[in-house]
Every structure is written in structure tokens, then in C-alpha cells.
Amino acid sequence: MIPKAELHCHLEGSIPPPLARELAARNALALPDGLFGPDGTYVWRDFLSFLAAYDRVCSVLKTARDFGDVIYSYLARSAAQGAAYVEIFCSPERPKALGIPYADWLAALAEGIDRAGREFGIVGRIIVICIRHLGPERALRMVERMVAEPHPYVVGFGMGGDESKYSPADFLPAYRLAHENGYGCTVHAGEVLGPESVWAAIRTLPITRIGHGVRSAEDPALLDELARRGTVLEVCPGSNIALGIYPDRAAHPLHRLIAAGVRVTLNSDDPPFFHTTLGAEYDQSGLPEAVLRQITRTAIEASFVDATSKQRLLKGVQP
Ligand code: ADE
Ligand code: ZN
Numbered sequence: 197m198i199p200k201a202e203l204h205c206h207l208e209g210s211i212p213p214p215l216a217r218e219l220a221a222r223n224a225l226a227l228p229d230g231l232f233g234p235d236g237t238y239v240w241r242d243f244l245s246f247l248a249a250y251d252r253v254c255s256v257l258k259t260a261r262d263f264g265d266v267i268y269s270y271l272a273r274s275a276a277q278g279a280a281y282v283e284i285f286c287s288p289e290r291p292k293a294l295g296i297p298y299a300d301w302l303a304a305l306a307e308g309i310d311r312a313g314r315e316f317g318i319v320g321r322i323i324v325i326c327i328r329h330l331g332p333e334r335a336l337r338m339v340e341r342m343v344a345e346p347h348p349y350v351v352g353f354g355m356g357g358d359e360s361k362y363s364p365a366d367f368l369p370a371y372r373l374a375h376e377n378g379y380g381c382t383v384h385a386g387e388v389l390g391p392e393s394v395w396a397a398i399r400t401l402p403i404t405r406i407g408h409g410v411r412s413a414e415d416p417a418l419l420d421e422l423a424r425r426g427t428v429l430e431v432c433p434g435s436n437i438a439l440g441i442y443p444d445r446a447a448h449p450l451h452r453l454i455a456a457g458v459r460v461t462l463n464s465d466d467p468p469f470f471h472t473t474l475g476a477e478y479d480q481s482g483l484p485e486a487v488l489r490q491i492t493r494t495a496i497e498a499s500f501v502d503a504t505s506k507q508r509l510l511k512g513v514q515p
Contacts, residue, residue, distance in 0.1 A: 197278035198488050199513040201495035202463050202474050203382075204407055204430035206325070206356065207263070207286045208254045209466025210270040213237060216256050219265075223258040238469050243388055243439055246469060247358065260296050264304035264311075271312035271320045277475035279318060281496055281509050285325040285354055288338055302347045309349055319509065321351045321501050323382065326370065328357035335370040343377045351500035352380035354407065359388045364400040375402035380500030382407055382430065387441065391415035398427060405430055405498055410441070412458070413449035423457035428498035433481070434472030435465035445480060454487070461495040462488075489515060 211219075213236055220227050231252050233239040240249035257263065267284060274282050291301035302322070309320040324342050326335035339353060353374035355367060364383065375381055383401055386394035387408035394412045397403060398421065409429040412418045422429070433448045442448045453460050462477045464470070478488055496509045 198478055198485060199492050200274075200277060200279045200474055200478060201281040201461070201492050201499065201509070201513070202274065202279055203283045203405065203428075203461050203495050203499060204432055204463035204465060205270065205282065205284055205474075206250075206466050207266060207270070207284050208257070208290065209250055209469060210284070210464075211253055211256075211266055212468040215266070215269055216253055219258075219262055220256040223256065223262070225256055225258065228252040228255050237471070240469070244358070246439060246466075249469065250466065254290050257290060258294060260291065260300045260304035262304075263291065263296075263301055264306075264308035266308070267305050267320065268308035268312050271309065271318050272316060274474055275312065275316035275318040277473060279474055280492075280512055281319045281321075281499060281501065282474075283321050283323050283352070283499055283501075285356060286322045287325050287327060287356075288341065289327055289330065289334070298341055298345055302345075302350065306347065306349050319501065319505060320349070321499070322347070322349050323352040323354045323380075323500065324350055325354040325356055326367070328355050328359065328367075328384070329361040330357065332362060332366040332370065335367050336373070339370045339373045342379070343373060350379075351502075352382060354382040354384070356384045356407065359384060359393060364396045368400060371401045371403070380404060384408060386411040387436070388439075391418045394418055394422075398422070398425065404428065408432060408436070410436055410449050410453070413452050413456075416456075419453070419456040419458055423459075426459055428459045428461060428494060429453060430463050431460045432463045432465035432470075432477070434467075434477055435470045438470035438472070445482065450481060451483070454483075459494050459498065460491060461498065462491055489513065 382405035384407035385397040
């Protein structure tokens with residue numbers, strides 16, 4: 197099996213339908229109306245209804261332990277697919293709405309990461325992620341909390357949500373605070389919106405990675421700039437196709453990004469929503485094994501894990 201590493205997967209977006217049912221039952225919560233279609237998969241139509249479906253899945257979570265079990269479960273499945281390292285986007289907005297203290301939420305996530313590490317040897321880390329359409333104030337409060345209560349497994353800061361809301365400059369105070377305190381930074385851009393969204397992100401924010409960024413392929417000057425800067429794209433082909441950004445893998449720009457010298461990684465984003473997995477992304481990439489091994493090395497190099505762990509992980513994926 198080709199060794200793998202993943203930089204872009206959302207915690208609640210990793211919950212498969214059976215786990216959502218199990219958590220709802222354990223918490224004595226009714227499953228939200230319209231969550232599942234007749235075939236038992238999550239129902240959504242387009243980007244905004246996907247974000248709404250994502251929120252519906254979150255409603256099965258109630259306790260800190262739930263969050264720990266979700267991360268453990270995802271890491272266990274990732275390890276079975278050959279992943280040595282996984283960074284997961286975890287939003288403090290969900291536990292906050294449930295009244296779970298930040299430190300308790302992180303302790304539960306860390307317990308899940310440690311359990312998966314002991315059982316499967318996989319290394320997991322947390323990227324705290326803000327939700328763009330909730331606005332810059334909430335993002336800044338989030339980073340203030342992250343900085344005030346540091347945890348060794350929280351290694352970075354990112355932003356997902358509706359890319360059409362606000363501009364990167366609105367979030368500069370949050371990003372600057374994260375960056376100045378040593379957190380690696382990434383931002384979703386060039387997923388739903390075109391190259392101008394990626395230009396705005398790289399010109400404004402202290403980031404070394406872009407979540408998606410695939411629509412950069414529409415602008416040769418932007419591809420040159422990304423290659424020159426060494427900015428790493430967290431590419432999620434299955435997600436892009438499921439969301440209708442590209443009709444199929446043949447039309448997806450993954451190969452063109454690589455040909456342009458842009459550093460790319462392969463990721464699953466919200467795997468059960470998009471009927472994909474990290475393993476499927478590697479298998480269906482159409483790339484030769486040597487390139488896939490390089491993609492794993494790029495992911496580890498671009499990860500926000502501490503330098504010692506990074507060196508150990510890189511040694512572990514040498515051919
Ligand atoms: N949140 C979860 N998945 C996302 C995606 N693909 N884009 C933006 N925000 C997200
Ligand atoms: Zn994402």
C-alpha cells in the first residue's frame with residue numbers, strides 16, 4: 197500500500213451515516229428530518245445545501261466524548277488505508293454551541309488521537325478552523341482562545357464555510373494573531389470562486405497552504421505565482437466533482453496543476469458526503485506510484501506538525 201498523509205478533512209464531515217445513527221441513538225437525539233435519502237446517504241444538492249446538511253449531521257453530537265470518538269473513528273479508518281499522518285479541521289463553534297468548554301473538547305480530541313496512535317501507529321493533529329460566513333469577529337475570538345489555551349496537538353488555523361462571504365482582508369487580524377503565535381495557516385479559496393479568490397488569499401493572509409485552490413488552473417499567471425511561492429494546494433478531487441465544480445476526473449485540473457509545478461496534496465474533505473475516501477483519492481488520481489509517493493512527502497513537508505515528528509514521518513515514507 198502506498199503510504200499516505202492527509203491535510204484537509206473536516207471533523208464532522210468525516211462522520212459516516214452509521215456513526216451518525218449510533219451517536220444520535222447514544223445521545224437519545226432524533227435524527228434530523230431530511231438528513232438521509234432513500235439509499236441511506238446524506239442528502240444535499242449544491243454547495244450551500246451541502247453546508248446545511250453538514251450542520252444537520254453536527255446535530256447528533258452532544259458530549260466532548262462524541263468528538264473524541266469521531267476523530268478516533270476517522271483516524272482508525274485512515275490508518276487502514278495506509279495513512280501515516282492526518283490533520284483534521286476542527287471547529288470550536290460546535291462544542292461552544294453545546295456548552296462544552298474548549299479545554300474539555302480538546303482533551304477529548306487528544307484522547308481520540310492518542311487512542312488511534314496507540315492502536316494503529318497513526319499520527320493525528322488538529323487545525324482549528326473558523327467558519328467564514330459567521331464573520332471575522334467570531335474568527336478573531338476563536339484565535340484568541342486558541343492562543344490563550346495552547347494544546348500540543350493544535351498546530352494550525354484555517355477557514356472554511358461560504359467562500360462568497362466577506363473577503364480575506366476581513367480575517368487578517370485573526371490570521372495575523374495565529375501566525376505571530378507560531379500556528380501554520382491555511383484557507384479555503386478557489387473552490388467555489390475563481391482565481392481572484394486565490395489571489396486575494398495569497399496577497400493578504402500569512403498562509404503556506406490553500407484549501408482546494410483548484411480554480412487557480414484558470415489563470416496561468418496565478419499558477420506561476422503559486423509554483424514560485426511553493427504554496428501547497430490541498431486538492432480534493434472527489435469533493436470538487438461531487439459539488440459539481442468539475443463534471444468528472446478527466447476534467448479535473450489535478451494533472452495540470454502538477455504539470456505547472458504547483459505543489460499539491462490529495463485529500464478527502466468530507467468523505468461520506470462526497471462518496472470518497474483518502475484511499476479512493478489516491479487510487480482514482482490516475483497518477484503513477486512515484487508521483488503519489490511524492491504527494492505524500494509534500495503533505496508531510498507542508499504539514500504543521502512539529503519538526504521532530506515531521507522528520508520521523510518523512511523517514512517512514514521513504515521508498
Ligand atoms: N466545510 C466543510 N467542507 C467544506 C468545503 N468543501 N468548503 C468549504 N467549507 C467546508
Ligand atoms: Zn474543506
